[in-house]
Amino acid sequence: MDLSVPRRHGDVSVRLIRNRDARVLQQQLIDNRAWLKRWEATSPDGPVSFDMRLGIRRLLQQFRDGSGLPLVMLWDDEVAGQLNVWGVSRGSLASATIGYWVAEEYAGRNITTIGVAMATDLCLRELNMHRIEICIRPENHASLRVVEKLGFRYEGLRRKYIHIDGDWRDHYSFALVREDVPHGVLDRWVRGQVPPDAARVPPSDRI
Template sequence: MAAIPTLREGDTVLRPIRVRDARALERELIANRSWLRPWEATSPGANLAWDTRGSIRGLLQQARAGSGLPFVIECDGEFAGQLNVSQITYGSLASATLGYWVAERFAGRGLTPTAVALATDHLFFSRGLHRMEICIRPENGPSLRVVEKLGFRYEGLRRRYIHIDGDWRDHFCFALTVEEVPVGVLHRWRQGRVPEHAAHVPEVDRIAARRGLRLP
């Protein structure tokens, strides 16, 4: 297993999560309960009790297996959120999936797109992956703005894709391949070179998501 790196850009730091982060993580999850609950993954039929230390240990186990990279997002030295890279696959697929959250008090400060760009660039240029994917609930406006800022390309609507907040929810899927960002995601964004409409969601998909209809 390659070590989980620490990545920095300005006041934004991505560092490996540790079991001793459990108390800070739990404090933020409780303080931001109403902010985060609509976007939190759940398990159908599972006990609703949350084991923070157990969750962190599970993430670290995935990292040891080479299938995940669990990060803490820090801002000015404060615990601000999490960014988790999962489903890392090498070989002919060479891809991964990325998920994230930040505490409400850090929203709107550019912290999340910076963290996503740092992680994506690391996976492309240090880990040799080819494709990064982010799936977002259609109702999650702040998260949709992240992929718009960074120019992740819209790929389609996934029906009842992930169990979140007690039910199976539709998601919009966005992705980037390394060929699309030869200068890196962070540099392209900072230089104002992001394609304007890459993350545009067609109206037919927006309507289908709102109505819960099945596409042909």
């Protein structure tokens, strides 16, 4: 299986990150600082140096080790953002978590929705994973729309779960398992067969 070959749906595609993506991704992160800062992972130990080339090398090493799958999302073959499958666990758990960002100029084009659907299908159908999770801050309404549109199932509130934008933040947890989508996440979304309330957060958990 060649993961460098893009998986495509219309104008949107995903492929394995490349070392030569460093320049465009770093520039997008700089240009979109105000757009992305609120959702960026940070370190409780203080600021860390930012080197996209080194970051990509580390991500690709994780891919070779089988612990991650770093992808870029593209619009009409132009890099629009990044999608990272991390925390890959094999064996009896066979699960992973997806995180992502898209540049502001590409927002509103369903790039993230389609990218997450294709990445989830890739994990469940080609990489033989069983469960994919997405954790989202309650304030991140754009990301919540992604899991609503794709029918990720709400699984609970995780208090002070990830260090984001300088502090430990609460997150909602959503997931899909292979049995939920026997024909694939993207196919279910395209056919309009997504369960309407799967991602609904109960009133008791709303923040």
